[in-house]
Amino acid sequence: MRAVWAIAANTFREAVRDRILYLFIGFAVVMVVSSKLFGMLTVGDETKIIKDIGLAAMQFFSMLIAVMMSMILISREVDSRTVFNILAKPVRRWQFILGKYLGLVSIVAANLVLTTVVLMLTVRVVAGEVDLMLLFAAAMTMLEMLVLAAFATLFAVLTRPILGSLMTLAVFVVGHMSADLWLLTRQLPGALTRAVIAVVYYLLPNLERFNFRTEVVHHLPISGAAVGWAVLYAVAFVVVILSLANLRFRGKDLK
């Protein structure tokens, strides 16, 4: 496991060196500007708007990291040939993939921690409340990002950098639309069509399962079962996707 942690730490350091965390500054600016601006523009409760924007921006910037990192995650090691140095050591290919994945996840987590702190501070300053449920929303966004990062890792192994990023972005978009598409396809005639779509639906992640933002913003009760199943759903997806990435990487000719 030491090898995995070493690769993860190195991936994290590289991302920091690439100024990935600068996205957090973008988030902070969005929060400060929006809290000032919407205070002037809105009538009523501006805290709701600040939370909506904060949670959406938190998700957006985390997704951006996953998409961007997908571009450099594996290809940089292959192009600079450093992958041979790593794999020449007693490091197995699955350890390399897992290390890369954990590195990506840790940079997303670091970004999420920082953005959550900024959001909570903004809400504290504007509304005078400390909303601990924002931590829960951030945790569920992290769960969503665990799945997305797994796909980013898979696509980094499967394809060229730009295409990998686009495919990660596509998974994010489709993942949020799949539930609606599923409902729309219920209108379609033909059992076969519906069966095919059902298979596609279950193969793709439904990222809305991790979306508890409305409940958090409106202080609604949250079902423990929904959270528990969402955790299981995410873990199962991550394991499956990383296994696929490992299978592909194991047989990949890196020359």
Next chain:
Amino acid sequence: MKRTLGSLAVIAILLGTIVLAEVQLGKITREDPLGHELLYLPSPEMLKMISLGNPGLVADVLYLWSIQYYSYYRPHERFLYLETVYNLITDLDPLYVDAYRIGALIMQIQTGGDQEELEGAVRRLFDKGLRNLPNDWQLAEAAAWDFFIRFKDRETAIHYAAIAAQRPGAPPRIKRMVGVWRDKENAWTLDDSVEYWRRALEDAENEWDHVLCMNQFYDAVTARDRKTLAPLLEAFSTRYGVCPESWEDLIRVGALRQVPTDAFGDPYGIGLEDCGLVAYKKFKNQ
């Protein structure tokens, strides 16, 4: 150096042209689209899909836009599609209290057009809000006051106030407000009023509420007794040519069995000027 200065001069001239063009374009009055741009608003289902899990944020953006759009004074045509816009916002975020409240408020500002239709639109928006927010008494109270003040529609106002009073956490003043408004209704009898205030008194949540309900209950009982005793006093005056000096006069002629008492058990008096019942409200918090 010369070329650099020349380039900078060209850039400066072009920037000046941009500013000038923008100023001139701003001066040209264009045909008012009369809200036609609103025709192209997508459906809530479509907006939910493209919000990628953030329908609340899209609702916020639309809400902020609507406030800016409808705040700018224009003739009544500007208020076209108002109901559609606020339906869209509240479809995207059904728990958005401000959208119901402010949407209804903006609708009420509208002075032109069919006022009946307008009242219907306000009512539909409030009803939708009350369905989606079953524990929100503030919205129901706002609806009550809007119908009471803006539309002078006491019946609808009472309907919303009664909803507000039944909701959890509603302050006792709303229940009192319903009672006071109902007391002014023609269909509301004095017995209804006494019964309403008796129950309100039983349900009083604090001392202040108790005092106020007691006051209303006292007045309701007095009004009912005044109505009941008035024919007896009038009959006595007609028969004997004078108003009775005390209740004993009525007891003596068999019109009454005992001295009538108020809600606190204290005897009423008789006003000799108008020969009517006099209540001596010695206020007690009982």
